Amino acid sequence: MTEEEDRMEYADQNNALRRQFDTVLTEPIPARMFMKRPAWLDYARAAVIFGTGVAIGLAAPMLKPAPPNAASLVMPLPIRAARAHMVYSPEVRHPVEVEAKEQEHLVKWLSKRLDMPLRVPLLTGEGFDLLGGRLLPGVDGPVAQFMYQDPTGKRLTLYVTKPHKGDEVTAFRFAQEGKVSVFYWIDRECGYALSGELDKTQLARVASSVYRQLEP
Secondary structure, three states, rough: OOOHHHHHHHHHHHHHHHHHHHHHHHHOOOOHHHOOOOOHHHHHHHHHHHHHHHHHHHHHHOOOOOOOOOHHOOOOOOOHHHHHHHHHHOOOOOOEEEHHHHHHHHHHHHHHOOOOOOOOOHHHHOOOOOEEEEEOOOOEEEEEEEEEEEOOOOEEEEEEEEEOOOOOOOOEEEEOOOOOEEEEEEOOOOOEEOOEEEEEHHHHHHHHHHHHOOOO
């Protein structure tokens, strides 16, 4: 075979190979080949996630906010008194634990439980008679509540408690909780709050009488 014949034979073979495989070379690369990741990449990613989780876990205790001051979570005296009024003043059959006819026993009992001498103001001159009283749970111990009623059925409650450390000493003041008006004052030994669904002027008159009797 001559040299010319050899070149022609190689050319024919090349052409045959192109016809057979050129279409494969020009095919688009399948998407799965782009998405396929080397195995080491998954291990590396898992290691990073694990390390981040450990770091967050170790840092969590340091990131916890400081607990709030317990005193700041306690409701102010007038709100405590007003809510106690709202709970017990609507009672028909059991508005008090001890009725007014046992006033002497009532005062001795509540004085003993609060560990302080208590006095019950007389409000008949203001149109309110004593119904009796009850013992309530307070922030730092027992609380006394005395209840009064006028001829129309309107009720007042006098909330008596030892001052909580979050209660500031204060003179005669007014507060409102919903429909309930409250006049209150706090001295170093005791806190008082007179609550009722009365207008401010009427309640102020009664509260002034209570104040004069308890704070001579």
